[in-house]
Amino acid sequence: MQKDYQSIISIDSSFGRFPFKSFIEARLIVSSRVFGIVIDQRKTDALVPVADMLNHRLPKQTSWFYCDHSRGFVVQSLKDIPPGSEIFDSYGHKCNSRFLLNYGFVLPDNMHN
Numbered sequence: 001m002q003k004d005y006q007s008i009i010s011i012d013s014s015f016g017r018f019p020f021k022s023f024i025e026a027r028l029i030v031s032s033r034v035f036g037i038v039i040d041q042r043k044t045d046a047l048v049p050v051a052d053m054l055n056h057r058l059p060k061q062t063s064w065f066y067c068d069h070s071r072g073f074v075v076q077s078l079k080d081i082p083p084g085s086e087i088f089d090s091y092g093h094k095c096n097s098r099f100l101l102n103y104g105f106v107l108p109d110n111m112h113n
Helices: 003-011 013-017 022-032 096-103
Strands: 033-040 040-045 062-065 073-075
Touching: 003 013, 033 062, 062 096
Parallel strands: none
Antiparallel strands: 033 040, 062 073
16 A cells, blocks of 8 residues: 555655555545446446445345446345345455455354354
8 A cells, every 4th residue: 555655646746745544544445335336338446325334244135236227326125125124235255354354344153264
């Protein structure tokens, strides 16, 4: 991250007004909330407010994608979800070190450790 920070400063020295610690915090916030999507057949990343608040649960309860036709991000249920219930996403089958690194949480008794 230090190398990325210095790279940015070498392109725009005014970025140096942001302390390295602030850069790390901002980068980690973004990396833990970003969605990899495809728009017009091009892979890109997007921040999706509200969708990034879905908690993890297996088995998968939803799927998500970007819809080119409606030009929007879609979260689709894969089964009936009772009204008033929390809606969960699945962050995949990962060990706790990956969950902690990428999403900032760990699971008790994670079978993938």
